[in-house]
Amino acid sequence: MQDHITPRRVVILGGGFAGLFAARALRKSPVAVTVVDRHAHHLFQPLLYQCASGILSEGQIAQPLRAVLRRHHNVRCVLAEATDVDADARLVHARRPGGGVVQLPYDDLIVAVGMRQSYFGHDEFAAHAPGMKTLDDALDIRRRIYRAFEMAETAANDRERKRWLTFALVGGGPTGVELAGQIREIAGHTLDREFRRLDPAHARVLLFEGSDAVLGGFGPALAHRAARSLQHLGVELHLGTRVTDIDAHGLTVRDRDGRTTRFGARTVLWTAGVEAPPIAAALARATGAEQDRAGRILVEPDLTVPGRPEIRVTGDVMSLDGLPGLAEVAMQSGAYAGRSVRHAVEGRTKKPKPFKYVDLGSAAYIARGRAVVKAGPVHLTGFTGWLAWLFIHLAFLTGFRSRLGAVLGWSVAFATSSRRERACTMTDTEVPAARAVGPKTSPPS
Amino acid sequence: MQDHITPRRVVILGGGFAGLFAARALRKSPVAVTVVDRHAHHLFQPLLYQCASGILSEGQIAQPLRAVLRRHHNVRCVLAEATDVDADARLVHARRPGGGVVQLPYDDLIVAVGMRQSYFGHDEFAAHAPGMKTLDDALDIRRRIYRAFEMAETAANDRERKRWLTFALVGGGPTGVELAGQIREIAGHTLDREFRRLDPAHARVLLFEGSDAVLGGFGPALAHRAARSLQHLGVELHLGTRVTDIDAHGLTVRDRDGRTTRFGARTVLWTAGVEAPPIAAALARATGAEQDRAGRILVEPDLTVPGRPEIRVTGDVMSLDGLPGLAEVAMQSGAYAGRSVRHAVEGRTKKPKPFKYVDLGSAAYIARGRAVVKAGPVHLTGFTGWLAWLFIHLAFLTGFRSRLGAVLGWSVAFATSSRRERACTMTDTEVPAARAVGPKTSPPS
Numbered sequence: 001m002q003d004h005i006t007p008r009r010v011v012i013l014g015g016g017f018a019g020l021f022a023a024r025a026l027r028k029s030p031v032a033v034t035v036v037d038r039h040a041h042h043l044f045q046p047l048l049y050q051c052a053s054g055i056l057s058e059g060q061i062a063q064p065l066r067a068v069l070r071r072h073h074n075v076r077c078v079l080a081e082a083t084d085v086d087a088d089a090r091l092v093h094a095r096r097p098g099g100g101v102v103q104l105p106y107d108d109l110i111v112a113v114g115m116r117q118s119y120f121g122h123d124e125f126a127a128h129a130p131g132m133k134t135l136d137d138a139l140d141i142r143r144r145i146y147r148a149f150e151m152a153e154t155a156a157n158d159r160e161r162k163r164w165l166t167f168a169l170v171g172g173g174p175t176g177v178e179l180a181g182q183i184r185e186i187a188g189h190t191l192d193r194e195f196r197r198l199d200p201a202h203a204r205v206l207l208f209e210g211s212d213a214v215l216g217g218f219g220p221a222l223a224h225r226a227a228r229s230l231q232h233l234g235v236e237l238h239l240g241t242r243v244t245d246i247d248a249h250g251l252t253v254r255d256r257d258g259r260t261t262r263f264g265a266r267t268v269l270w271t272a273g274v275e276a277p278p279i280a281a282a283l284a285r286a287t288g289a290e291q292d293r294a295g296r297i298l299v300e301p302d303l304t305v306p307g308r309p310e311i312r313v314t315g316d317v318m319s320l321d322g323l324p325g326l327a328e329v330a331m332q333s334g335a336y337a338g339r340s341v342r343h344a345v346e347g348r349t350k351k352p353k354p355f356k357y358v359d360l361g362s363a364a365y366i367a368r369g370r371a372v373v374k375a376g377p378v379h380l381t382g383f384t385g386w387l388a389w390l391f392i393h394l395a396f397l398t399g400f401r402s403r404l405g406a407v408l409g410w411s412v413a414f415a416t417s418s419r420r421e422r423a424c425t426m427t428d429t430e431v432p433a434a435r436a437v438g439p440k441t442s443p444p445s
Numbered sequence: 446m447q448d449h450i451t452p453r454r455v456v457i458l459g460g461g462f463a464g465l466f467a468a469r470a471l472r473k474s475p476v477a478v479t480v481v482d483r484h485a486h487h488l489f490q491p492l493l494y495q496c497a498s499g500i501l502s503e504g505q506i507a508q509p510l511r512a513v514l515r516r517h518h519n520v521r522c523v524l525a526e527a528t529d530v531d532a533d534a535r536l537v538h539a540r541r542p543g544g545g546v547v548q549l550p551y552d553d554l555i556v557a558v559g560m561r562q563s564y565f566g567h568d569e570f571a572a573h574a575p576g577m578k579t580l581d582d583a584l585d586i587r588r589r590i591y592r593a594f595e596m597a598e599t600a601a602n603d604r605e606r607k608r609w610l611t612f613a614l615v616g617g618g619p620t621g622v623e624l625a626g627q628i629r630e631i632a633g634h635t636l637d638r639e640f641r642r643l644d645p646a647h648a649r650v651l652l653f654e655g656s657d658a659v660l661g662g663f664g665p666a667l668a669h670r671a672a673r674s675l676q677h678l679g680v681e682l683h684l685g686t687r688v689t690d691i692d693a694h695g696l697t698v699r700d701r702d703g704r705t706t707r708f709g710a711r712t713v714l715w716t717a718g719v720e721a722p723p724i725a726a727a728l729a730r731a732t733g734a735e736q737d738r739a740g741r742i743l744v745e746p747d748l749t750v751p752g753r754p755e756i757r758v759t760g761d762v763m764s765l766d767g768l769p770g771l772a773e774v775a776m777q778s779g780a781y782a783g784r785s786v787r788h789a790v791e792g793r794t795k796k797p798k799p800f801k802y803v804d805l806g807s808a809a810y811i812a813r814g815r816a817v818v819k820a821g822p823v824h825l826t827g828f829t830g831w832l833a834w835l836f837i838h839l840a841f842l843t844g845f846r847s848r849l850g851a852v853l854g855w856s857v858a859f860a861t862s863s864r865r866e867r868a869c870t871m872t873d874t875e876v877p878a879a880r881a882v883g884p885k886t887s888p889p890s
């Protein structure tokens with residue numbers, strides 16, 4: 001029974017898909033929801049690569065959390081980074097951007113902090129090879145891609161020019177594949193006739209992947225088709241390779257036979273792995289919960305932390321039955337957690353059914369007119385896959401007022417190969433120090 | 446007579462309005478044009494404040510220079526910052542972003558480097574009060590405006606909350622007035638119902654101006670109407686004041702009677718003055734040209750530097766008959782310089798007519814439905830002025846493929862008060878060091 005004077009306090013850590021869907025599920029409950037995020041916006045992460053490649057603007061893939069939740073009168077948004085949980089006192093400690101601490105007492109805690117880029121212990125790679133998890137990452141990558149062509153145009157010699165025209169992507173999951181396709185399209189179409197001393201179409205795109213296949217999660221048949229599409233686009237695949245070193249001028253990889261090869265490349269982008277932000281470890285310490293190798297929290301079938309029925313973990317940072325880190329899993333688990341709290345508030349005593357993920361399919365965009373889509377037994381590739389991709393993304397962007405703008409951006413990009421959002425700063429020569437150590441000091445919360 | 450083997454080399458420093466119009470005027474000439482800019486984009490500066498306030502995206506006000514000039518087959522774009530001119534050897538020295546030097550020999554030099562923000566000798570103000578000259582400035586201001594409300598929401602006490610909700614603008618020219626109007630609109634409309642612990646409409650906007658009037662350049666009648674519009678919007682005008690100190694918590698101003706007053710304000714924006722970038726002084730040293738107090742180069746009536754008929758200065762950095770630093774002056778002087786070179790290439794020996802600026806009018810946007818427009822004897826204010834503003838800007842954006850997007854952004858902003866491009870990073874707590882010393886070390890070129 002809720003107390004009618006102070007409503008039950010639900011603190012949601014993270015305003016991504018999981019956090020947003022949890023908050024929405026509580027819309028009509030007499031609870032006081034606090035959504036804590038270190039970013040003020042909700043990010044439509046599946047389209048982040050399109051922001052990086054200049055098709056969409058930041059505003060088209062990110063909306064202020066409090067604008068999205070404006071009509072949710074029981075929700076308060078707090079811009080802060082969760083740093084610790086006191087599970088006995090039921091208190092979250094968070095840090096405000098400019099310094100200063102916020103303490104948030106809760107009756108229910110929903111953890112939806114997501115994952116961040118992992119460099120597998122090589123955090124020094126981050127300075128040379130940005131990841132693709134935040135809006136800042138996307139803008140940094142946008143700058144690096146377009147600046148590379150500018151630098152190639154004024155290169156002092158052929159060797160330097162070739163290095164600027166070589167792009168290396170580490171990681172053959174959807175993000176790496178999508179970025180590789182984007183760079184080849186930019187080189188082959190977008191920049192057509194813009195340069196006088198080089199042909200952008202000569203740009204090399206190298207994709208390094210540790211396993212035997214790109215898009216391994218889509219199964220062997222689709223992975224094979226995706227690899228063929230990429231090769232057709234001119235992407236050079238290096239499967240079964242591990243990156244052993246990255247610096248400002250290139251990277252070194254080792255293949256399965258132990259041979260190491262050095263590749264000159266002034267642009268290296270990293271999408272190879274993820275790890276849980278430090279707040280996950282803090283939660284594990286506070287509750288005795290177990291973490292998997294990447295730091296995800298192992299949860300019960302009802303998404304609660306063992307022995308702490310008031311704490312639920314959702315989205316990418318949740319470890320349950322090997323569910324993948326997909327937007328759809330985040331949405332469904334977030335909504336499940338929100339509903340569970342609502343049922344508890346409503347006084348339902350029946351034990352809830354375990355969380356069951358309904359696989360609505362997954363999609364990866366390779367290039368204009370090419371995508372792979374997997375929905376249960378249905379496998380789509382090529383142009384059919386691309387149409388399905390378009391339909392799915394239009395449907396999911398519905399909640400966004402930016403849909404019209406996105407359609408406009410896509411129309412321009414697909415019809416003319418030009419990109420409306422190429423503007424970026426070219427003056428920075430290196431990643432700012434704060435970014436370089438980002439993965440260590442600024443976890444998402 | 447041009448040499449048919451190596452065409453006459455025209456180097457244009459700067460890709461703003463003046464540089465772009467100079468390049469366009471040379472489109473059909475048998476010359477080799479090189480446009481040098483430290484930014485890769487051409488910026489539609491009159492709408493920069495709308496990018497800062499979240500109405501337009503970067504791509505809607507900035508387009509890659511080389512995309513704009515793609516069909517100008519005699520134009521080459523170079524991303525570099527001009528650092529020196531050797532007038533005898535006819536050589537420009539420029540620095541590439543990552544280091545490295547480019548040397549550009551010229552037969553004709555067109556200087557169109559624009560002006561940068563001036564802090565009147567107080568460069569230390571820059572860290573606390575960003576200017577509004579570049580795309581970076583606009584994104585920094587966007588971040589500061591929206592973050593201020595976020596910080597106010599979690600402020601520890603009323604005093605801190607008030608400081609976060611107080612915005613100080615230094616400079617009552619068009620940019621200061623436009624920003625003041627934008628912040629009041631954001632506070633009063635855009636953020637409506639988004640906060641739980643504060644009412645954004647309570648935000649104070651203070652506008653400090655050294656002279657007796659805002660928009661003094663528009664004449665006393667329009668200036669008076671503009672002041673009334675601003676006051677109606679809730680902007681507090683402090684005329685006849687000089688800023689003597691700025692820190693992270695506020696600013697100190699002195700009025701004409703010598704009284705100093707301290708205002709608490711966590712957001713201070715600076716639009717008070719401009720100065721020439723260092724390349725102007727280098728040019729003056731190299732040619733013996735005179736500079737005015739702000740560093741502009743004094744030119745002959747045909748825009749050439751005295752004694753150097755092959756060097757022309759155009760746009761904001763040109764000093765001629767007290768012409769103001771307006772986009773229209775830049776366009777006309779740039780086009781004039783380009784035409785002069787074309788005529789010389791064509792072998793016309795007649796001395797060109799002096800440059801004559803045709804005043805097509807100027808406009809300043811105050812708020813939704815309010816603008817002031819001055820076109821010769823025609824003075825427009827209020828809604829009529831706003832319609833004229835809309836028409837003028839639509840007409841001038843024509844060259845931009847982004848016009849449709851801008852119209853979309855405006856429709857949303859004007860019809861619903863919401864802003865599509867609010868997404869920005871909130872994590873930075875201070876201006877990066879590189880930005881803070883920006884006015885000293887990174888002049889536009």
